[in-house]
Amino acid sequence: xxxxxxxxxxxxxxxxxxxxxxxxxxxxxxxxxxxxxxxxxxxxxxxxxxxxxxxxxxxxxxxxxxxxxxxxxxxxxxxxxxxxxxxxxxxxxxxxxxxxxxxxxxxxxxxxxxxxxxxxxxxxxxxxxxxxxxxxxxxxxxxxxxxxxxx
Amino acid sequence: xxxxxxxxxxxxxxxxxxxxxxxxxxxxxxxxxxxxxxxxxxxxxxxxxxxxxxxxxxxxxxxxxxxxxxxxxxx
Numbered sequence: 001x002x003x004x005x006x007x008x009x010x011x012x013x014x015x016x017x018x019x020x021x022x023x024x025x026x027x028x029x030x031x032x033x034x035x036x037x038x039x040x041x042x043x044x045x046x047x048x049x050x051x052x053x054x055x056x057x058x059x060x061x062x063x064x065x066x067x068x069x070x071x072x073x074x075x076x077x078x079x080x081x082x083x084x085x086x087x088x089x090x091x092x093x094x095x096x097x098x099x100x101x102x103x104x105x106x107x108x109x110x111x112x113x114x115x116x117x118x119x120x121x122x123x124x125x126x127x128x129x130x131x132x133x134x135x136x137x138x139x140x141x142x143x144x145x146x147x148x149x150x151x
Numbered sequence: 152x153x154x155x156x157x158x159x160x161x162x163x164x165x166x167x168x169x170x171x172x173x174x175x176x177x178x179x180x181x182x183x184x185x186x187x188x189x190x191x192x193x194x195x196x197x198x199x200x201x202x203x204x205x206x207x208x209x210x211x212x213x214x215x216x217x218x219x220x221x222x223x224x225x226x
Contacts, residue, residue, distance in 0.1 A: 045180075
């Protein structure tokens with residue numbers, strides 16, 4: 001079944017899910033391919049730059065930075081890969097009830113968390129845009145193609 | 152491969168000035184993503200993203216300067 005034959009609700013849901021798994025993939029699926037490449041590069045580079053700056057154990061940390069982790073989860077594929085990397089290298093051990101350890105490089109971790117979290121929140125915008133475009137693309141098809149819409 | 156993984160597991164050391172400079176690429180990403188979603192024609196993205204990027208940086212530094220002045224007055 002081609003994209004044009006896909007039921008509108010399924011097309012919208014698929015565009016949103018694809019945009020969550022890989023930034024820009026929802027737009028790619030809908031036919032906005034150049035925009036998709038720009039969005040993919042912008043989000044993925046920012047997320048992994050944050051992980052490189054702050055280190056994966058401090059940046060993608062669901063225990064000590066749960067709210068930031070929720071923001072990061074908006075860019076699903078990247079965060080799941082980073083979570084797997086975090087689990088592979090191991091969580092920093094600390095006694096129950098104690099504050100998280102902040103070594104001398106805590107500023108780098110703070111910057112990294114901001115990078116990855118902002119990348120996640122920006123991907124939330126991308127998901128919403130993909131869902132809106134998926135919904136509208138059916139309307140446009142019925143009304144006829146409009147010049148300058150898809151890139 | 153191990154060196155590549157180590158780049159993502161070990162935090163880098165950054166100074167206060169470097170932390171200030173690291174705001175620039177983050178603001179650039181915000182500008183590019185926002186304009187990529189909002190601009191109708193792709194060829195308009197570079198210029199409009201650059202204008203937004205400069206606007207964000209100028210605005211944030213204006214807010215920071217204002218807060219710094221308030222902080223100096225209050226102490």
